[in-house]
Amino acid sequence: MGDMTVTTPPRVLTVAGSDSGGGAGIQADLKTMLALGVHGMSVIAAVTAQNSLGVQGYWELPPEAVRAQLDSVLGDIGAQSVKTGMLASPGLVEVVAEALGAYPAPVVVDPVGVSKHGDPLLAPEAVDTVRTRLLPVATVVTPNLWEVEQLTSVKVEDEHGLRRAADAILELGPTWALIKGGHLPGEPVDLLTDGTSEYRFSAPRLDNRHTHGTGCTLASAIAARLALGDDVPTAVGKAKEYVTGAIARGFPLGDGIGPVDHAWRWR
Numbered sequence: 001m002g003d004m005t006v007t008t009p010p011r012v013l014t015v016a017g018s019d020s021g022g023g024a025g026i027q028a029d030l031k032t033m034l035a036l037g038v039h040g041m042s043v044i045a046a047v048t049a050q051n052s053l054g055v056q057g058y059w060e061l062p063p064e065a066v067r068a069q070l071d072s073v074l075g076d077i078g079a080q081s082v083k084t085g086m087l088a089s090p091g092l093v094e095v096v097a098e099a100l101g102a103y104p105a106p107v108v109v110d111p112v113g114v115s116k117h118g119d120p121l122l123a124p125e126a127v128d129t130v131r132t133r134l135l136p137v138a139t140v141v142t143p144n145l146w147e148v149e150q151l152t153s154v155k156v157e158d159e160h161g162l163r164r165a166a167d168a169i170l171e172l173g174p175t176w177a178l179i180k181g182g183h184l185p186g187e188p189v190d191l192l193t194d195g196t197s198e199y200r201f202s203a204p205r206l207d208n209r210h211t212h213g214t215g216c217t218l219a220s221a222i223a224a225r226l227a228l229g230d231d232v233p234t235a236v237g238k239a240k241e242y243v244t245g246a247i248a249r250g251f252p253l254g255d256g257i258g259p260v261d262h263a264w265r266w267r
Contacts, residue, residue, distance in 0.1 A: 010038045010227035013073055014220060015066070015096050016085030016112075017046035017058065017121065023259025024050075024115075024213035025085060029220040031262035036224035036242065041077065043069040045096070046088045048121075052212070052254030055115050060088040063095045070099040080227035081105050083219050086112045086121045090129040097133035106139035106226045109174065110219035113147045127151065136173030140232055142219050143169060144180045158184060162191040163198070170195050176232050178222075180215075192236050199233050203244045210250030210258030217260055218243045 012033050019025035026042045033040030045066050048058040082105055087093045100107050111130055113122050131151055135141055145156045152168035162179050169177040175194055182188040192199040221239030230238065246260035253259060
């Protein structure tokens with residue numbers, strides 16, 4: 001071996017749901033973290049039965065199981081950043097918000113409401129808990145336009161509405177809002193703001209329907225870059241580059257929507 005010094009990479013924790021199909025959720029998060037050079041760890045909040053056609057069912061874990069996972073990881077190993085995804089129920093959102101509110105690392109919240117296929121992944125009564133408990137502890141929150149509407153009732157029709165959406169999200173307490181405008185017509189634009197500075201990220205509209213896991217992947221990539229020491233705007237810019245490449249190389253899987261390619265930089 002020689003005198004090779006072993007250094008521990010930055011550690012990133014994902015708190016989310018498992019995707020049996022491997023394209024989104026915890027699986028996407030861990031693949032993204034590996035691809036970006038950080039050590040990924042996971043707290044599983046829910047188990048989904050899903051494939052390329054949709055989500056056939058989900059089962060949340062008991063709050064004490066989620067709490068125990070959080071205590072195990074954060075108590076012994078620690079994390080330089082945390083990403084949250086599917087949290088399913090008010091009780092789980094509560095437990096996660098409480099643990100992360102007391103922990104001194106940046107938190108990237110992907111406020112997962114529905115899957116790519118339109119399957120609900122958050123109980124309606126949990127939306128309020130996300131709004132009042134989780135968003136106030138977030139460093140960055142990454143809603144798509146549907147999630148913006150679910151959280152704030154603000155409906156965005158065009159690019160001009162992005163800032164209004166961001167301001168409505170910021171009122172709920174996160175430090176930064178990244179509003180994903182991909183569902184608007186035209187070239188997709190995402191808006192990042194902390195209420196003072198404003199950044200716009202545009203990317204080409206890729207003609208590829210294999211986009212399962214994009215939201216999970218983007219939030220995890222942001223968390224990974226924050227753990228590596230980037231500030232928020234830099235982290236988002238680099239995360240966007242990674243995700244754009246992954247979408248460009250998304251591949252078919254099963255009979256439905258395939259995943260993005262988390263390993264595109266290695267292929």
